[in-house]
Amino acid sequence: MIADQVMQAVSSERLQRLLETLATFGPGIDGGMNRQALSEEDLQARAWLIDEARKLDCKVWTDAGANLFIRREGREDLPPVMTGSHVDTQPTGGKLDGCYGVMAGLECLYALAELNVSTRRPIEVVVWTNEEGSRFSPGAMGSSAYVDPARLQTYRNNLDVAGISVGEALDAHALRFADLPLREKIATHAFVELHIEQGPVLEQANVPLGVVSGIQGVRWYQVRCKGASAHAGTTPTHMRRDALLLAMESLGRIDALAEQLAGDDKRLTFGRWSVSPNAINTIAGEATFSIDFRHADPAVLDSFDNALSACLPADAELTSLFSHSPTAFDHQVINVLENACDATGLAWQSIRSGAFHDAMYLAGHCPTAMLFVPSRDGISHNPKEFTDPAQLKAGAQALAWSLVALAEQP
Amino acid sequence: MIADQVMQAVSSERLQRLLETLATFGPGIDGGMNRQALSEEDLQARAWLIDEARKLDCKVWTDAGANLFIRREGREDLPPVMTGSHVDTQPTGGKLDGCYGVMAGLECLYALAELNVSTRRPIEVVVWTNEEGSRFSPGAMGSSAYVDPARLQTYRNNLDVAGISVGEALDAHALRFADLPLREKIATHAFVELHIEQGPVLEQANVPLGVVSGIQGVRWYQVRCKGASAHAGTTPTHMRRDALLLAMESLGRIDALAEQLAGDDKRLTFGRWSVSPNAINTIAGEATFSIDFRHADPAVLDSFDNALSACLPADAELTSLFSHSPTAFDHQVINVLENACDATGLAWQSIRSGAFHDAMYLAGHCPTAMLFVPSRDGISHNPKEFTDPAQLKAGAQALAWSLVALAEQP
Structure with missing residues (x-):
C-alpha cells in the first residue's frame, strides 16, 4: 500500500537536518529559539522554506495574513489535504513547538518525492503566521484570519512593543515576497496538525503517539x-x-x-x-x-x-x-490517524489537547484532527523543550501515512 | 483628695487646643499628619513643647537619643513618676497616635498648675523619639535606647530613604537645642502611657476606658x-x-x-x-x-x-x-490605673495591647502600665483616626488621677 511505502521512506536524518536548519534562523538563549512572527529571522526562515519547496517542484502561495502554502499537486484537481503548523516561537522558546509540524510536513513531501509517487489529491504544507501571539496579539492570527478573513482588518491595527503594527509587518512581508502569488481560502479535504504534546501525559504513559480527540x-x-x-x-x-x-x-x-x-x-x-x-x-x-x-x-x-x-x-x-469553547475533532480524520498509528506498529492513545493550536481554527473550516508526540518532562515554551528523535520520526511517519491515506480518498 | 481635684481640673477645651496646635506642625494628606522623626516639623513641634514647659515653670532635658523630658518638681527629691508617648507620626498618620499621650500629659501639668498643688514626687512628661520607625528603623528607637543606651551606637548608622543617618539627625537636633541640658537614664518610680487603642475592642464594647494588662x-x-x-x-x-x-x-x-x-x-x-x-x-x-x-x-x-x-x-x-516576647505590665501600677478609672465614674475594662508602644521598653526599666481610650472604627495610622473629645477627656482625667496617686506614694 502506498501509505505504508511513504511512511517507510520518512527519514529521521533528513527530518533532524530540516529542524536544525530551521533553528539557524533566530537562535535564542540557552540553545533555544527567539523567532518572532514576521521578524527578519522569520522572513529568512520563510525564504529558505520557499527554496526547499521549489527544490521539491512544489507551488508556493501566500495570502493577506502572510500564511505560506506549499503545494504538491495530485493526480486529480480536488480539494487538497493540508498539514502544517507555525514557525514563530516564544521569546525563550524551543526548537520543536510548531516547527516540528512544519518540518515533518516537509519531510513527508521529501518522502513522496523520493518514491516519485503521486496521490489522488494535492497535499499542502502550510505555515500559519503568528501562532504564539508573543509579538502581536492575538495568537493563532494567521489561521484564524484564514478561516474568517474579516478578522484581519481588526488585527492589522495591533502593535508590537516597538509600536510596529500588524498591518505594517504584513505589508513588509508582501514587499519581500512580491514574487509569490496570492491566494484566498480554498475548499480543503482535511487538515492534520502534528505537534509536540507540551504536557507530560504521553511521556508518563510511555506511549510515543497520541491521536488528539479535541482541544479543551x-x-x-x-x-x-x-x-x-x-x-x-x-x-x-x-x-x-x-x-x-x-x-x-x-x-x-x-x-x-x-x-x-x-x-x-x-x-x-x-x-x-x-x-x-x-x-x-x-x-x-x-x-x-x-x-x-x-x-x-x-x-x-x-x-x-x-x-x-x-x-x-x-x-x-x-x-x-x-x-x-471546546473543539471536537472530526471522527473520520481521527479514524485515519488511528489507522496511521497502528501502521507504525507503535503504541498510541487518545489524548485531548490542553493547549490551543492552529487546528482549533481550521476545525471550523474543514475536517480536522491532530497528532501528538511526547514532550520530555512535559516542558515547552522553554529552551529545554525536547522530544527523542525516534519519537519525532514516529510522529512524521504517522503523519505521512495519514496524508497519503486522506489524499487517496475520493 | 488631691487626685480627684486634679482630675476635675482637666480641661477638654485646653486638651483639644493642645492637640490642634501640635497638629499644625507637619500636616499631611486628607487632614491627617506627616511629622517624621527629627524632621524640621518635628523639631518645630519640640520647640513649641519646650516653650509650653517653660510657661509651666518646668525643667527640660534632652538626652543622646533626643528624648525630651519635661519635669514638674515635687515636694521631695524622689524618683519621678513619668508619663508620655511620641509625637512622630506615620507618613499618612492621624493626630492622636502618640500625640494624645503627650498632650494629655501636658494637660495634667496644666491642671496641676491651675490648682497650684504640689505632689510628693516629681512628675515628668516625656517625648520618646521615633516611635513609629517610619523614617528610621527600628521603631521605639528613643525609648529602647533610653532603657539600654548601648543600642544607640547601632541605631546611629541607620539611614532614612534620603541617605541621612540617625547619627546625623541626632547631631542636628543637639545643635538646634544646644541650650537644653543633657541627662542620662534615671531611677523612675513608675511610667504610665496613655494611648488610643488603635483597635475596635473598646468601641465595640461601648467602654470608654481600658486598663492595659500587657502587650502581646x-x-x-x-x-x-x-x-x-x-x-x-x-x-x-x-x-x-x-x-x-x-x-x-x-x-x-x-x-x-x-x-x-x-x-x-x-x-x-x-x-x-x-x-x-x-x-x-x-x-x-x-x-x-x-x-x-x-x-x-x-x-x-x-x-x-x-x-x-x-x-x-x-x-x-x-x-x-x-x-x-509578651510584656506583662506591673500589677501595682495597674491597680492604681483601675482606681483612677473608678474615680472617673465611667465604665472601664482590662484589655491587652495588640500594638507595640514605648511602654514595652519602659517596662524593662521601672513599674509600667498603660491606659487606652477607644478608636473610632478601630482605625489608626490613617487620617481618619478619631476619638470622641469626651473620651479623650476621660482618658486624660484617668491619667491625671493616676499620676497624682503614684506621685503621692512614698
Whole structure:
C-alpha cells in the first residue's frame, strides 16, 4: 500500500537536518529559539522554506495574513489535504513547538518525492503566521484570519512593543515576497496538525503517539474578594473581615465544584494573585486571584459558569477574562490517524489537547484532527523543550501515512 | 483628695487646643499628619513643647537619643513618676497616635498648675523619639535606647530613604537645642502611657476606658512553598505540584494550630503574598506568604514556634523574620490605673495591647502600665483616626488621677 511505502521512506536524518536548519534562523538563549512572527529571522526562515519547496517542484502561495502554502499537486484537481503548523516561537522558546509540524510536513513531501509517487489529491504544507501571539496579539492570527478573513482588518491595527503594527509587518512581508502569488481560502479535504504534546501525559504513559480527540475549552475569571484592612495586632479574630481568608474559602468551594463536575479530568489553576496592602502586620483588605478552568465538554464548562458565583462571598467581584469553547475533532480524520498509528506498529492513545493550536481554527473550516508526540518532562515554551528523535520520526511517519491515506480518498 | 481635684481640673477645651496646635506642625494628606522623626516639623513641634514647659515653670532635658523630658518638681527629691508617648507620626498618620499621650500629659501639668498643688514626687512628661520607625528603623528607637543606651551606637548608622543617618539627625537636633541640658537614664518610680487603642475592642464594647494588662508577643515568619511551574492546560491534576495549593493546605493547618493554642484569643494574619510566575495559565512554581501570630502568653508563642514546621510541606522554607516576647505590665501600677478609672465614674475594662508602644521598653526599666481610650472604627495610622473629645477627656482625667496617686506614694 502506498501509505505504508511513504511512511517507510520518512527519514529521521533528513527530518533532524530540516529542524536544525530551521533553528539557524533566530537562535535564542540557552540553545533555544527567539523567532518572532514576521521578524527578519522569520522572513529568512520563510525564504529558505520557499527554496526547499521549489527544490521539491512544489507551488508556493501566500495570502493577506502572510500564511505560506506549499503545494504538491495530485493526480486529480480536488480539494487538497493540508498539514502544517507555525514557525514563530516564544521569546525563550524551543526548537520543536510548531516547527516540528512544519518540518515533518516537509519531510513527508521529501518522502513522496523520493518514491516519485503521486496521490489522488494535492497535499499542502502550510505555515500559519503568528501562532504564539508573543509579538502581536492575538495568537493563532494567521489561521484564524484564514478561516474568517474579516478578522484581519481588526488585527492589522495591533502593535508590537516597538509600536510596529500588524498591518505594517504584513505589508513588509508582501514587499519581500512580491514574487509569490496570492491566494484566498480554498475548499480543503482535511487538515492534520502534528505537534509536540507540551504536557507530560504521553511521556508518563510511555506511549510515543497520541491521536488528539479535541482541544479543551477554557474559562478565565478574575475574582476580587473584599475585606477590611486592619491592624494584625489590635483586631480580634471575630471582628476581622480578612480578604485573604475569604479568598481561601472560595478556593475550597471552587475546587469542590470543579471536582464534582470534572472528577479526574479536573484542570483548575489559581495562578495569579494580588493581595492588598500586602503587609505582614496588616489584615488583607483585598485579595484578587485568577481562575483557569478547562474541559472538553461544553456542558461542564457551562455548569462551571453557572455555579461559580455561588462559591464566592456575596460582595466579591467576578470578572470573565476569556472564554473559548471546546473543539471536537472530526471522527473520520481521527479514524485515519488511528489507522496511521497502528501502521507504525507503535503504541498510541487518545489524548485531548490542553493547549490551543492552529487546528482549533481550521476545525471550523474543514475536517480536522491532530497528532501528538511526547514532550520530555512535559516542558515547552522553554529552551529545554525536547522530544527523542525516534519519537519525532514516529510522529512524521504517522503523519505521512495519514496524508497519503486522506489524499487517496475520493 | 488631691487626685480627684486634679482630675476635675482637666480641661477638654485646653486638651483639644493642645492637640490642634501640635497638629499644625507637619500636616499631611486628607487632614491627617506627616511629622517624621527629627524632621524640621518635628523639631518645630519640640520647640513649641519646650516653650509650653517653660510657661509651666518646668525643667527640660534632652538626652543622646533626643528624648525630651519635661519635669514638674515635687515636694521631695524622689524618683519621678513619668508619663508620655511620641509625637512622630506615620507618613499618612492621624493626630492622636502618640500625640494624645503627650498632650494629655501636658494637660495634667496644666491642671496641676491651675490648682497650684504640689505632689510628693516629681512628675515628668516625656517625648520618646521615633516611635513609629517610619523614617528610621527600628521603631521605639528613643525609648529602647533610653532603657539600654548601648543600642544607640547601632541605631546611629541607620539611614532614612534620603541617605541621612540617625547619627546625623541626632547631631542636628543637639545643635538646634544646644541650650537644653543633657541627662542620662534615671531611677523612675513608675511610667504610665496613655494611648488610643488603635483597635475596635473598646468601641465595640461601648467602654470608654481600658486598663492595659500587657502587650502581646509576636512571631513573624515567612513560608516559601515550592511546586513545579507547568502549563495550566496541558498538565493533568494528578501530575501537578501546585505551590499555591500547598500554601493553602498549610494555611489550614496553621490556622487549626493557632485555634487550638489560642482559641478565641487567636490573632493570626497571612498578610503578605507572592506567587511565581503569577500568570493565569501557569501553575504556581512558588508561593510565599507571611505569618503574623500574636499572643500574651509566652508558652503559647513557644508552642506555636515548635509546631509550625509540622504544618508545612517537608521541603518548604520557613524563615523567622521577627520575634518579640509578651510584656506583662506591673500589677501595682495597674491597680492604681483601675482606681483612677473608678474615680472617673465611667465604665472601664482590662484589655491587652495588640500594638507595640514605648511602654514595652519602659517596662524593662521601672513599674509600667498603660491606659487606652477607644478608636473610632478601630482605625489608626490613617487620617481618619478619631476619638470622641469626651473620651479623650476621660482618658486624660484617668491619667491625671493616676499620676497624682503614684506621685503621692512614698
